[in-house]
Amino acid sequence: MEALGWWGVPLAVLGGAIRGSTPFLFVSLGECLTEKSGRINLGLEGTLVMGAMSGYGVSYLTGSPWLGVLVAGTCGMVLGAVHASICARPRVNDIAVGIALMLFGLGLAFYLGKPFIQPNAPRLPAIPFGWWSESPQVRAALEVNVLFLIGAVLAPGLLWALYNTRWGLAIRAVGDNADAARTMGYAVDRVRLLGTVAGGFLAGIGGSFLSLYYPGSWNEAISSGQGLMAVALVIFARWDPLLCLFAALLFGGAGALGPALQSVGITSGYYLFNAAPYVLTLLLMIATSSTQRTLKGAPSELSVTK
Amino acid sequence: MIPGHCGISRRAVLKMMAAAGASTATVSQWPRRASSASRLVVGAAYVGPKDDYGWNQGHAQGVTAVKKIDGVKVVEEENVPETVQVQKTMESMISLDGASLIFATSFGYWEHMLKVAAKYPKVQFLHGGPTVWKEGMPTNAGSYNGFIDEAQYIAGIVAGYTSKTGKFGFVGAKPYPASLRNINSFTLGARTVNPKAMTQVIFTGDWVLPVKEAEAVNSLADQGIDVVTCHVDSPKVVIETAEKRGIFSSGYHVNQSTLAPKGYLTGAEWNWEKVYTDYVNWLRDGKSWPHMRRGGLRAGIVRNAPYGPAVSEKARKQADDAKAKFTDGSFVIYKGPMKDNTGKTVIPAGKSYDATDIWLESMDWLVDGVRGSTRS
Numbered sequence: 001m002e003a004l005g006w007w008g009v010p011l012a013v014l015g016g017a018i019r020g021s022t023p024f025l026f027v028s029l030g031e032c033l034t035e036k037s038g039r040i041n042l043g044l045e046g047t048l049v050m051g052a053m054s055g056y057g058v059s060y061l062t063g064s065p066w067l068g069v070l071v072a073g074t075c076g077m078v079l080g081a082v083h084a085s086i087c088a089r090p091r092v093n094d095i096a097v098g099i100a101l102m103l104f105g106l107g108l109a110f111y112l113g114k115p116f117i118q119p120n121a122p123r124l125p126a127i128p129f130g131w132w133s134e135s136p137q138v139r140a141a142l143e144v145n146v147l148f149l150i151g152a153v154l155a156p157g158l159l160w161a162l163y164n165t166r167w168g169l170a171i172r173a174v175g176d177n178a179d180a181a182r183t184m185g186y187a188v189d190r191v192r193l194l195g196t197v198a199g200g201f202l203a204g205i206g207g208s209f210l211s212l213y214y215p216g217s218w219n220e221a222i223s224s225g226q227g228l229m230a231v232a233l234v235i236f237a238r239w240d241p242l243l244c245l246f247a248a249l250l251f252g253g254a255g256a257l258g259p260a261l262q263s264v265g266i267t268s269g270y271y272l273f274n275a276a277p278y279v280l281t282l283l284l285m286i287a288t289s290s291t292q293r294t295l296k297g298a299p300s301e302l303s304v305t306k
Numbered sequence: 307m308i309p310g311h312c313g314i315s316r317r318a319v320l321k322m323m324a325a326a327g328a329s330t331a332t333v334s335q336w337p338r339r340a341s342s343a344s345r346l347v348v349g350a351a352y353v354g355p356k357d358d359y360g361w362n363q364g365h366a367q368g369v370t371a372v373k374k375i376d377g378v379k380v381v382e383e384e385n386v387p388e389t390v391q392v393q394k395t396m397e398s399m400i401s402l403d404g405a406s407l408i409f410a411t412s413f414g415y416w417e418h419m420l421k422v423a424a425k426y427p428k429v430q431f432l433h434g435g436p437t438v439w440k441e442g443m444p445t446n447a448g449s450y451n452g453f454i455d456e457a458q459y460i461a462g463i464v465a466g467y468t469s470k471t472g473k474f475g476f477v478g479a480k481p482y483p484a485s486l487r488n489i490n491s492f493t494l495g496a497r498t499v500n501p502k503a504m505t506q507v508i509f510t511g512d513w514v515l516p517v518k519e520a521e522a523v524n525s526l527a528d529q530g531i532d533v534v535t536c537h538v539d540s541p542k543v544v545i546e547t548a549e550k551r552g553i554f555s556s557g558y559h560v561n562q563s564t565l566a567p568k569g570y571l572t573g574a575e576w577n578w579e580k581v582y583t584d585y586v587n588w589l590r591d592g593k594s595w596p597h598m599r600r601g602g603l604r605a606g607i608v609r610n611a612p613y614g615p616a617v618s619e620k621a622r623k624q625a626d627d628a629k630a631k632f633t634d635g636s637f638v639i640y641k642g643p644m645k646d647n648t649g650k651t652v653i654p655a656g657k658s659y660d661a662t663d664i665w666l667e668s669m670d671w672l673v674d675g676v677r678g679s680t681r682s
Contacts, residue, residue: 003473003530012525019524020517110355110385117357120564137528140551215520215543216550220355220385222516256521262508263475263525267679274511274518 004137009260015141016256017249018148019214023048023223024248025151026206027230029158030199032241034080035234036162037195038175038188038301041083042098044203045227046105047076051207053113056218060121069124069147069208076204077197079105084196088189094303102227116218124213145213147205154202155245162241171195175299203227236281238288239297251277346406346590347379348372349399351386353412353539354514360540360559365411365434367560368578372586381405388414396422400429407589409434409582416449423447432585434578436484436667439597448595450581453602453661454558455484455491456632457574457610458535459639460603460625461556462495464572464613465533466503467621468554469496474505475526477536477544479513481680483669485537488558488574490673491639492535497675499624506531507678513539523547533571545570554616561611572625573611580606602661603632646671647678 004011027044034041051072059068083101087094127149130142162168173181174191181188210226211218233251237243254277258270289295348369356366362384373380381403386392392415399405400422410419411434423431423444433449465474474496478485489507496503506526510518520543523534527548535556536544542565548555549566557563557573581599588595601607610629613622631637638660642653652671653659659666670680 003471004528008525008528012521012528015524016521020521114355114357117355118359136552140524140527215516215547217516217542217546219358219514219516219540219542221514221540224515224517226517255517256525259508259510259518259522260525260528262678263506263522263529265677267507267677268681270509271511 004135006264008137008264009257011137011141012256012260012263013253016260017253018141018144019252020255021248021252022145022148022151022209022214023206023226024230024233024251025148025155025245026209027203027227028233028237028244028248029151029154029241030076030202030206031231031234032199032237032239032244033158033171033202034192034196034199035302036175036239036299037171037192038178038299039084039087039094039192039196040098040231040302041080041101041196041199042095042228042231043079043083043101043105044098044199044231045223045225046102046109047079047200047203048207048210048227048230049223050075050079050105050109051204052211052222053109053116053207053218054204055208056121056211057113057116059123059212060116060119063122065122065124065212068121068212069205072204072208073201074204076200076202076207078200079204080197080200081193083200084189084193087196088193110220113218113220117220121212121218123216124209126213145209147209147213151248152245155241158241172299175301178301203230206230232281235295236285238295239299250280254280345377345379346586347381347399347404348407348409348586349396349403349405350380350382350409350411351392351395351399351415352382352384353388353414354385356382356384358540359542359545359562359565360538362411362539364559364576365409365578368576368582369409371579372582375583375586378586379403386412386415388412388418390418393418393422396431397425400426406430407585408432413437420444420447430589438664438667445597448597448599450585450599450607452576452581452605452607453600454574454576454608455487456602456639456661457608458488459491459495460610460629460632461535461572461574462492462497463499463625463628464617464621465492465535465554465556466496466499467618467624468571468616469500469503469533471530471532472500472503473529473531474503475523475529475531475534476505476507476676476678477519477522477526477534477538478507478509479515479538480511481509481670483667486669486672486680487666488537489676489678490669490671492556493673493675494639495628498628499621503675505676505678507672507676509678510538516540516543519543520547524551527551527553535574557611563611563614567615569616570611570614571617572613575609575611577607577609600662603629604635640666645674647674647676649674 054075055068055072058071059065086097126143130139178188233247237247258273350369352362354362356362386395407430413435416437431447437449493505508522533554534548541558545555545562545565549569554569556571563570638658641658643655644653646652
């Protein structure tokens with residue numbers, strides 16, 4: 001393999017964006033849907049890890065990674081349903097329930113996942129989009145997993161659906177003004193239940209990507225907080241699914257920056273480079289915030305914006 | 307961790323002072339047990355899961371060996387944070403399970419272990435890591451550590467023979483002395499085969515960061531590096547990613563050859579099985595023991611994983627010859643003249659540091675041939 005030199009940095013960031021963005025993308029799309037319906041589900045970090053564990057476990061037990069992905073999504077749906085059912089009770093704080101479910105999801109995944117740390121499960125395949133290139137580095141960077149493609153199509157699809165379908169209208173109506181939605185005849189709690197369950201499904205799938213594709217291994221530190229970051233990313237993306245895609249790519253690519261710079265000899269300041277995405281987030285938040293109005297696109301039923 | 311701030315009772319302080327005054331010897335006596343038939347309870351605390359293909363699994367393998375000894379009962383706790391939590395874990399092992407020997411297997415447990423040791427003078431406390439026991443510390447405490455860099459030196463020889471590019475990658479967590487020593491020894495071993503060999507270091511910033519570790523291996527592979535080794539808590543992701551990229555890997559902590567059947571060359575491993583079994587046997591026989599136990603290939607505290615299929619006969623032979631020199635004690639890695647990678651002489655000609663030398667445990671330089679920096 002020829003050395004790439006400085007070209008390795010943009011290539012690593014591109015490859016990292018494709019490889020590392022999928023969990024961010026799925027969790028943030030799921031959370032976007034949930035928040036659009038007027039609830040925050042902070043438990044998605046737990047859902048992500050639960051998805052990673054169940055996906056890996058099922059893939060190992062049945063030999064089919066795709067079945068693992070499906071089960072991971074189903075686990076996410078169950079956790080989402082628990083969140084929505086508890087929050088449908090009067091005077092329940094969705095943020096507190098979310099934190100409780102996050103800890104529950106993590107604990108359950110660690111407990112049930114013990115026997116799956118050692119075994120080797122079949123992983124998800126990749127599509128070699130770099131076939132045209134002679135360079136093994138480019139080919140490696142352009143190995144794309146189908147889940148990423150699904151997510152990339154899902155983002156504009158969700159945006160379109162939110163603003164152009166009856167379902168989308170129902171979710172936005174419930175999220176913007178529950179009382180008005182109720183007079184229009186929408187069952188507020190049921191819409192939110194479906195929004196949270198669908199969000200959990202997506203987050204569970206994001207988890208299965210972590211364990212079944214990249215980094216492709218189940219252990220207790222597999223997420224290292226990516227689920228929480230993805231929830232914050234939704235605010236950063238202003239509740240816009242398409243912006244979620246770009247934000248996820250940004251965070252994924254930024255994760256590759258620190259190691260890539262060191263590999264070409266920029267050896268100091270790696271803590272700073274690792275913090276780059278957060279600094280960028282803060283700057284963008286400051287630049288786009290205003291004292292005159294609430295955040296554009298923010299569902300007004302959210303407990304944090306009310 | 308700053309000791310002294312979390313309420314030590316007056317009694318504990320008096321006890322510590324008494325212990326400090328009473329002991330002048332560097333060797334202490336195990337308390338002789340009334341009868342050898344009584345059951346011995348051994349407690350072990352791990353910082354992560356004990357099947358992590360890494361640091362914790364290495365210690366858990368040692369504890370598993372102890373379990374097989376007749377009349378020994380083991381209590382274990384995983385995922386114990388390096389905070390006051392580990393003190394609670396140790397106290398519960400002592401008070402509830404009756405543990406009389408505690409293995410504290412993570413670096414950050416040291417200060418906590420000393421506090422608990424002062425409180426329970428009849429229980430023996432052992433810390434796995436490069437920590438230094440000094441006069442005045444509780445006499446029922448001690449530490450054990452292996453010179454695993456000797457095994458890394460052997461792995462470097464194997465890597466030097468196998469590599470086509472002469473470029474190696476090292477994924478580290480932090481520029482911590484033991485990691486730097488591994489990087490240096492690996493590079494020095496590789497340079498005996500290929501004097502132009504180069505090791506590129508990438509620090510991820512913490513002990514367990516799977517995504518960063520995978521990115522690091524990908525970046526190294528992009529730069530034409532064809533052998534990767536590491537010093538992170540769980541090398542699983544590093545080894546698997548290297549195999550995926552079609553490059554060679556050299557393991558660390560425990561045997562990871564099943565994760566990379568094609569590319570796994572060898573690995574530097576701990577042999578805590580021997581160390582832990584020794585301690586338990588000494589305790590039962592009432593033998594004296596050193597407060598600081600150190601050793602490398604010669605003492606059998608570290609070892610190399612069996613060679614992988616990609617390792618040539620010639621490489622095996624030179625690696626085995628080097629191993630034999632370590633075993634008969636005729637070889638020293640850190641011998642002058644030696645320069646660091648900024649061109650400064652760190653070991654003058656004629657001077658050499660034996661593996662046991664404490665100076666090596668505070669290493670803060672990278673040897674000539676390493677690309678990387680000790681600054682964060």
